Each structure stands twice: as C-alpha cells, then as structure tokens.
Amino acid sequence: MRSTAFVLVPLLLAALWSEAVPHFGTGSGQAAPTPLETLGRYLFFDTRLSGDGSLSCASCHQPEYAFAGSDALSAAYPGSDGFRNTPSLIRVGARGSYFADGRLPASDLETAVRDAITETHFMNLDGRLMQERLKQVPRYVELFQEAFGEATAEGAGAAAEPTFGRTLAAVAAFVKTLDYGRSPYESGTMSEAAVRGEALFRGKAGCTSCHVGPAFSDNRAHVTDVPESEALFAEPLRHATYRAFIKAMGVPNYMTVRRDVGRYTVTKNEADRGAFVTPTLVGARHTPPYMHNGVLETLNDVVDFYDRVGGGVGSPGGNGGARAQDARSPLGLTQAEKQDLVAFLEALSGDMPVVERPELPRYEVIRNWNTTDN
C-alpha cells in the first residue's frame, strides 16, 4: 500500500508536470514550443548577452552536463572566477528558490535571469546595451514580434521590439521547458537495490529530514558542514570575486571572511552562516560534482559524507522541522547500504533533455540609417 503510493504520487506529479510544461526534445508527447520559448532558446545560447560577447547562459549551464557545469566551481566572466558550483536548470520551475543561498524566490525566475546577465561575475552586460544589440539582429526583431506582438482585429501585431524585460521573460520561458525524461522512480521501474535504498533514504539515513516533496528539497537552508573549497580562498581571482559578491550583498567584515557564509549573505542572521539551501535530488546522477562548492565528486562521496557527519542536519537558526545540529551522529551505514542508497539516488534521474544549439542570427547593418527610426 505504502510503496504503491510512493510510485503513484510521483507518477501523478510527473503527468501533471508534462501536461503543464512543454519542453524541448525530451521525448514524445510534448507540446510544441511556443514562440516565446523558441525565442528564449536562441537567447540562451547567444553570447551577445554578455558584456564582451564571450559567454552565453549555456557557457556555464551546459546542455551536455544537464544544464549544469562539470567543474567544482563555476566558470565566470573573464577577469573574475566562480565561487560556487553551477546548478542545473532542469526542472528549475519546481524549485522553491534560486541560488545556493536562496536569495531569489522561485516565483521570480526572470530576476534570476537578470542576475545572470547583468551581475559582474556572471555575464556583466548593461541591459540597455543588450536591448540595442538585439534590435540590431533582424531575426530577433521578428522573433520578439512573434512572441510578444498582440494580434489586432486587422491581424497585424502591435510593435513588440526587443526590450530588457521581454528578454528576461523569454529566457525564463525557455528554461522552464527543460525537463528530464521519466526516471525509474517516476515510472516505478526501480531496481531492487534502489527500492532498498529508498527505505534507507526515508528511514535510517534520515535524508528526508531535508530532501522531501516532489523535488526532494525542503527549500530551507541548513548548515551541513560541507568542507570548504580549497580553491575558493587560495585562488586569488576566486577570492576577489567572492569578496566583490558578498561586499555588494552587504556582508560585514567581508575582508576577513574565509569560509562561504551562504544563507547569511541574505539574512545576516549569525545562525545562517554557512547554511545552504537543500538542492533537489532529481537529476542528480547527471550533475556531478556535488554540494554548493562541488567538493564531493560522486554520489558515493555524498553518501560517505553524510554517513560520517550524520544525516539529520539542521540550522540552529530555527528553520523548523530540521533536527538540531548537535543531535547529528554518524549513520553507521554498511557498505551494502551505501550502495543501495546510491542506487536509489540514481533512480531519481531520467534522461537528460536534448536541446540543439541553434544557429544564431547575425547582426545586420540598418540600411537607410539616416531615415530609419531607431
């Protein structure tokens, strides 16, 4: 009875999901992309959305790595360097918040896109310059018109030229289409090892104290004492970039910080120092390395880590529901149990979406420049 529910509920959710969100290239039964999503796909791969034209969204959120990166710490805009692991964008709509410190609410993906395009260590582009670049690409002018033009009684659309806001909306719309194929967990085809692993996951290992719900995340920040990245403060450019970030976020005494302060960046609550938002486990098989700073290379390493430090984690900052940190103790998992747990984690991942990189439309000179309205 109980195991049936475990299968059926996710199945139902998966069905609702694919009903609600059309996606690119993950299999049959998907709705065709809307003009907005089509536009967003071009923009996602377009390096003109970075200040010096060197990076697109896909430079860090790489399709071949499940729209995450393969490095422990992210790449960044030239002249800076990344200080956290690039999260996957697949099923981003199921998240409760964005960024490892949860600084943006899930209801506002467009603002997360804004951050990615304009922040100095991401793509460092002035949004006004972005608008004018896109207006210089005739194909984009058409795509924006198709996506945003409102049909009138005469059938002609109102002018809907490229703007900053529309660009954010289009990229967000595309990103929301990214989905995995159905996982063994969702389709009820898990191996026996994975079934045993699920029991551990919900029982002895205590994973569900944080990894709950359809996305396997409580969307809360916890202090898990993940080891600090050795690169973050040893590599000058990463350290400088991280300082610039926490300084801009108003973290006091940022010159002396030598450990990622995590959620504290947002709340300035001492209890949140070093707390990070629980990541989803859906698709985890495709997104090594793991944790906010990528210090754990495999799912085995992740399981070993929690076996060592204790599965029940918490933040003394009163996140409610999470166990207090001092209550944590080693899990005492056997080697076989760890393998089962990993098998279950792997069973949470379906196939990666296949999204082709579009051929990007080019800038074109505006003929009759002097007689054409800007």
Add this chain to the structure above:
Amino acid sequence: MPRRIPIRFSTRISEMRIPKKCTPFLPVLAGAVLLIALTTNDRLVPLGPPPIPPDNPQAVDEDGFPLASDPKVELGRILFFDNRLSGNASISCADCHSVDFGWTDGSDLCRGYTGTSHWRNCQTLINSAYYDKLFWDGSSKSLEAQAASAAMGAVSGNGERDMMEERLRQVPEYVTRFRDVFGTTWPNLGDAWRAIAAFERTLTQTNTPYDRYLRGDASALTDAQVAGLELFRGRAGCIACHNGPLLSDQRYHALGVPENESFEFDALRQITFRYEQYVKGVTEEQYRKTKTDLGLYYVTKREEDTGKFRTPSLRYTLYTAPFMHNGVFFTLHEVVDFYDAGGGKQKGDDGTGTPVLEPLGLSDAEKDNLVAFLESLSGEEIRMERPEMPPYGTLK
C-alpha cells in the same frame, strides 16, 4: 580651470617682446601691442603648470609642475596600464589612450570595449590636466571622475566597481602602495582614480616652439609659422575659440562637423549610437529620431546646446589625428579646409541661431602657413614604457 592672474600678466609682458622686424617703431609698437593685449591678443600665452585640485594633492617642482617621482604618480602610472581596471580585465586606460597614437587610439571613432564600438573620438591625455571638464560634452567634472566613468561605461571599460576594487586588493604590491600613498588598510577604488588623475597631471607639454616663441625666443617659429600665427589670431579667426594658454576657450560650439559615415554601414556603431541616446536620458521621441550626436545637449537638455562640443586644445595635435568629436578629419589640412569653407551646416543656417563661422577665403599658401603654425603647438612626442604589472597574490 582657475585662471591664475599673476601668471597671465607676466606672460603677457613677455609676449610684448615678440615683435619681429619692427624694432625701429618700438614705442609705437609697444602701445599697439598693449592695446591688443588687452583685447584679444592677451589670450595667447604660454602654458604654465596645471591646476591641482585640493582634494587630490600631489608633489610639484619649484615651478608648480607635478613630479613623476611622487609615489602617488608612480602608482597611478601602473594603474593606468593595468587591464584589471576593466570588465573582462583585457583593456586598460592605455588601450584607448595609447602612447603609440599620441595618447589616443588613432581611430576616427574610439575602439571601445570588447564586443562593442565606441561612438566618439578618443582625446589625447597630453594637457588634459588643464580642462575644467572632460569628454566632448563636458560630462565629467574632473580627471578623477573621467577615469571612473571611462572604466565603468558599457562601451568603454565595462568594469564594475566592487569587482575592480577587490581585484586591486588581491594584489599585494597595490596593498602596500595604496597604504603608503593614501594611508588605507586596503586599496579603495576612489583612490585608484585619484592616483591615475595625479599621473595624468604629469602629462603636460609646455615647451613647444610656440611656447618658446611666446616667452621671447623669436627664432622658435619659422616665418611660415609666424605668418600662420597672424592668420590664426587675425583673419582666420581661430582665436575666437582657441585661446588662452591651452588654446581652448573650454566652451561648447556647434560647427556642423560632417557626420562620420561609419554609422551608416557599421552595425556595432549603430548599436552604440542608440545605446547612447538611451543612457543619456533623452525623450522617447528623441531616442527614435536622433541621428546625430547631440553633444552638450545630453548634459544640459537645453535646445540651444544641441550639437555643441567642447573646443579642444590644439596642443599636441601633431600626434593626435584624426580630429573632431567624431574623427572625420584625418589631417590638420582637412580641418583648415573645413573652417575655410565656413564650417558645415550649422544651426544658424536654418534660422534658429547665429552662425559662428563664415568662409575665410584663404589661399593655399595661407592654409599651409596656418597648418605650419598648428604644428608649432606640439613639441617632442611623449612616450612611455608600459610598467611591469604587479601580480595577484593570496590573502592570508
């Protein structure tokens, strides 16, 4: 720029010593020169030391000229060449103000940041210390502000404040130098602009043939140059705007300079042209319709300032071609031809203002003399080696 009255009187007196071939009529001439000196002639004077703002002091020699050996200047010189003061750490001040091109970039329109093109001509830094405001439309009120503005503009340096500051703090040699110069624990970005400005105030040239001539060395100019000087302050009327020690009235004028045609066939320039309309805060209608650089209007938003640009100094122009705010003239001869023809289409032409330029009717020989004189406004080329860049280090 603060006018320093005592200097101006002393140099005016020295100027009275310049007459050639007129010594028999010295008393008469002295009276005539004095008369002229009190009207227009007094505005041709040698260049003295640059003004130094009280909030950014620096060491000067006994004549008031900034010393290159000042640690603040040494720091500024390194920063001037440091790529890390840009968005992608690929370009420095010295890329658009290059020692190889007279401290400009040698292009008609400035190269701009990676992935962009700029839309105006880069101006030389030589003698920039004397301007009261910087940029063609005077939008910056000091060298310090100009440096910040250029480093951060999306089509110039595209640097972000916090990132640039933290890069500086990650360089142990900078930490030491900033501490020594400014007394701070960590480098502050505002101090970086101060150091760069202090360095720029050492980039002066006051020993040109023209300056030596004004100081009494009659042999400093050739006959052709003297003839050119007479045209300059006489019939050609250049002195109406190009006056004072800097040979700029530091005012703004609409001359109807022809458009730079690259806006018609260069997609990146078209992007930047629209972007500039956007960021300079014009109305929606102006954003749509504007096809020419509105100049001072962007700063004042006054109709009568449309198309006005700050009179540039004529000093050092031997090395700073091309000329004008949009670099449309590649030689000084072309510039002279433009004024000889009475300038371009000006506001006055359509009855909305007063024409300031009339055709001059200069002969070819007169134009040559005028150009010869303009060339006397430059001394030796000022060059400099790129200093070694201090590396990043780990902070304990």
